[in-house]
Amino acid sequence: MNISFEGKRILVTGAGQGIGRDLCLRLSKYKATVIGISRTKKHLDTLKIEDPKIIPLAVDLRDWDATRDAVSSILPIDMVVNNAGVATLAPFLQLTQADFDLTMDVNVKAVFNVSQIVAEDMIKRNYGGTIVNVSSQASQAAIKDHAVYCASKGALDMLTKTMALELGPHKIRVNSVNPTVVMTAMGKLGWEDPKKARAMIEKIPLGRFAEVDEVIDAIVYLLSDRSSMITGTMLPVDGGFLAT
Ligand code: NAP
Numbered sequence: 059m060n061i062s063f064e065g066k067r068i069l070v071t072g073a074g075q076g077i078g079r080d081l082c083l084r085l086s087k088y089k090a091t092v093i094g095i096s097r098t099k100k101h102l103d104t105l106k107i108e109d110p111k112i113i114p115l116a117v118d119l120r121d122w123d124a125t126r127d128a129v130s131s132i133l134p135i136d137m138v139v140n141n142a143g144v145a146t147l148a149p150f151l152q153l154t155q156a157d158f159d160l161t162m163d164v165n166v167k168a169v170f171n172v173s174q175i176v177a178e179d180m181i182k183r184n185y186g187g188t189i190v191n192v193s194s195q196a197s198q199a200a201i202k203d204h205a206v207y208c209a210s211k212g213a214l215d216m217l218t219k220t221m222a223l224e225l226g227p228h229k230i231r232v233n234s235v236n237p238t239v240v241m242t243a244m245g246k247l248g249w250e251d252p253k254k255a256r257a258m259i260e261k262i263p264l265g266r267f268a269e270v271d272e273v274i275d276a277i278v279y280l281l282s283d284r285s286s287m288i289t290g291t292m293l294p295v296d297g298g299f300l301a302t
Contacts, residue, residue, distance in 0.1 A: 061088050061278060061282055062089055063085060063089055063090035063137075064089040066090045066091070066137055067090070067132075067135050068137040068138070068139070068281070069093045069095065069129070069135045069138045069139070070082050070085070070092060070093070070138075070139045071138075071139070071141050071142035071168070072095070072143060072192075073094025073095055073114070073141075074096030074098050074101025074102055074105065075101055076240075076242035076243060076244060077240060077242060077273050078139070079094075079101070081139060081277060082094045082105060082112050083105075083109055083112075086109050086111050088278070092113065093112075093113045093135070094112050094115065095116075095117055095119065095128065095142070095172075096142070102114035102115075102116055119164055119168035119172070120163045122171055125171050126171065129171075129172055129176065133176070134183060135179070135180075136180075136187055137187060137189070137281050138188075138189045139190045139191075140168070140172060140173065140191045141192040141277075142168060143164060143165050143194075143244070144160060144165065144244075145248065146206060147203045147247060147248050148203055149202075150205040153205055153206050157206055158206050161206045161210045165207075165211065166210050169191055169214060173221060173232075177221070177228075180225075180230055181228045186231075187229070187231075188231050188281050189221065189225075189230065189232045189233075190232075190235060190277050191214055191218050191235075192234065192237070192273075192277070193215055193234040193235065193236045193292060194207070194236055194237060195294060195296045195299050195300055197212045197215045197234075198215070198236070199299070199300060204248070215234060215292050218290065218292065222289040223290065226289055231286075231288065231289040233280045233285070233288060233289060234291070234292045234293065235276045235280065235292075235293050236293065236294045236295065237268050237273045237276075238262060238267060238296035238297055239267040240269070241267060242270065245267070249267070261299055262296065262298060264298055265297070266297060268297065276293055280293065
């Protein structure tokens with residue numbers, strides 16, 4: 059695919075590490091103006107050193123008002139990747155109210171907040187736009203010790219669909235990518251134990267976890283005009299896990 063995002067302003071959340079960080083670097087290579095939001099300033103500082111063209115924005119997405127102010131300050135935005143996420147893993151009976159609130163705040167409420175600000179401006183400009191939410195295979199399959207995480211990603215998929223429904227008439231497409239395990243900091247949290255990893259890999263027809271670049275390829279496709287008639291979909295990047 060010959061991809062260029064020249065002239066586009068793309069907002070990526072969770073830009074400090076993992077999938078979001080590499081995504082920022084890739085989109086910048088495709089000539090987009092990339093604005094990367096993350097919580098930890100030192101992660102953004104090193105990203106800026108790696109690619110000085112990327113515009114860093116340190117904000118805690120759990121802070122509703124600070125997020126609204128930060129996102130409003132960098133409009134207009136043509137494309138958004140709601141990638142920031144957290145995973146609090148524990149047996150259902152041990153999960154706490156704090157675990158629930160943290161997970162829902164970052165994985166669902168922040169997507170709602172960021173997308174609302176950007177979409178409102180996209181509608182005013184009448185220029186269309188694209189939003190990609192980073193969900194998970196865990197939105198559609200129950201995974202042990204992932205009760206709150208699964209619930210948050212299930213909610214995110216429905217948010218994606220309802221946003222696609224309501225924003226479609228304004229030429230704004232909204233989709234999600236739903237990866238299997240990727241060995242980022244988050245992936246290691248749940249799957250570093252070789253016994254757990256083996257059990258999961260056995261359920262993946264392609265017999266391995268996903269690479270960061272494979273998730274990024276799917277995001278790039280959904281951002282680009284190559285997917286111009288696709289909205290409201292969940293694209294698994296899961297080696298077939300959800301097919302079984
Ligand atoms: P990661 O390496 O842990 O990175 C998560 C990013 O989200 C970090 O940059 C972090 O910020 C940011 N973030 C977390 N809470 C935030 C907050 N309150 N405010 C602002 N930024 C916040 O995770 P990842 O593996 O790249 O995950 C990216 C996305 O993929 C997530 O939505 C995750 O659910 C999804 N996913 C991951 C996997 C996997 O196995 N890794 C599988 C399926 C789906 P700082 O760096 O600034 O702290």
